[in-house]
Amino acid sequence: MADRRQVLRAGMLAAVAVGVMPGCAAIRDEPEATPTPDQQQSDEIMLIALYDDAIRSAGPAASAVYQRIRDEHAAHLRALGWEPAATPAPIPSEPPKRAALVKAERSAARSRTTAARDSDDSEIAQILALIAASEAQHVVDLESL
Amino acid sequence: MSEPVSAALAGEYAVIYAYGRAGGRLTSDGDRALAGLAEHRATRDRLRQWLINDGEQPPPPAPAYAPPGPVNGDRQARDLLATVELRLIPLYAELISDQADVPARKVWAIRQIRDCALRAQAWGAAGQAFPWPSGLTPPA
Numbered sequence: 001m002a003d004r005r006q007v008l009r010a011g012m013l014a015a016v017a018v019g020v021m022p023g024c025a026a027i028r029d030e031p032e033a034t035p036t037p038d039q040q041q042s043d044e045i046m047l048i049a050l051y052d053d054a055i056r057s058a059g060p061a062a063s064a065v066y067q068r069i070r071d072e073h074a075a076h077l078r079a080l081g082w083e084p085a086a087t088p089a090p091i092p093s094e095p096p097k098r099a100a101l102v103k104a105e106r107s108a109a110r111s112r113t114t115a116a117r118d119s120d121d122s123e124i125a126q127i128l129a130l131i132a133a134s135e136a137q138h139v140v141d142l143e144s145l
Numbered sequence: 146m147s148e149p150v151s152a153a154l155a156g157e158y159a160v161i162y163a164y165g166r167a168g169g170r171l172t173s174d175g176d177r178a179l180a181g182l183a184e185h186r187a188t189r190d191r192l193r194q195w196l197i198n199d200g201e202q203p204p205p206p207a208p209a210y211a212p213p214g215p216v217n218g219d220r221q222a223r224d225l226l227a228t229v230e231l232r233l234i235p236l237y238a239e240l241i242s243d244q245a246d247v248p249a250r251k252v253w254a255i256r257q258i259r260d261c262a263l264r265a266q267a268w269g270a271a272g273q274a275f276p277w278p279s280g281l282t283p284p285a
Contacts, residue, residue: 072273113256134276
């Protein structure tokens with residue numbers, strides 16, 4: 001009987017362990033402070049990476065403008081509740097062209113405007129509206145390079 | 146009485162006055178100043194109409210507005226226009242909250258922030274992550 005109780009107990013523990021495991025897995029999949037970025041945060045992360053790539057191949061004048069814009073995107077990202085990564089993105093085979101940056105800024109500005117409109121939180125709507133304005137300015141900065 | 150709408154209207158009156166003051170001092174970009182002036186007049190009319198639609202009496206403009214600094218030449222005229230454009234932005238940010246339940250007005254306020262930022266930039270305002278008047282703290 002003792003053996004049987006032990007087997008039952010082991011089985012129960014195993015069942016409990018199996019029941020707990022998905023929870024453990026979920027915790028392991030989402031370690032501290034690295035949840036999945038939302039659409040607005042992802043846009044900023046992508047823009048920062050684009051500028052990091054562009055800075056590497058740009059001349060001094062364009063590089064200074066790219067760096068300022070890149071830093072403004074990092075500020076946007078922080079305001080959206082996400083800490084920018086310290087390590088730059090890996091170097092791609094071909095750096096983005098200015099037209100690609102313009103397109104990305106335009107697209108981001110449109111997306112912010114829509115998100116500001118749809119946000120029920122007035123403070124977030126204000127921040128998104130300011131980010132949209134900043135990104136609209138970036139388009140002008142890029143086009144006057 | 147919607148204070149934020151009245152405040153934005155008062156801001157537009159002040160900017161229209163500033164365009165008048167600065168316009169004569171600009172040595173170039175007169176067309177840009179005229180275009181900006183026309184946009185602000187249209188914006189002023191829109192805000193007045195909102196108040197009227199809401200059953201309120203739009204406040205009149207003041208006889209004159211003190212510019213933040215001297216306006217003696219082209220450089221100072223551009224600085225004035227950049228400054229007054231940026232000063233409108235917090236007023237429209239406030240409208241985003243105030244008009245949150247009126248989607249068309251909310252979207253319009255969001256667009257005003259962009260337009261003010263673009264005009265400020267055209268008059269020489271430096272880039273900012275959150276376009277906002279100097280000396281004030283943006284909501285971000």
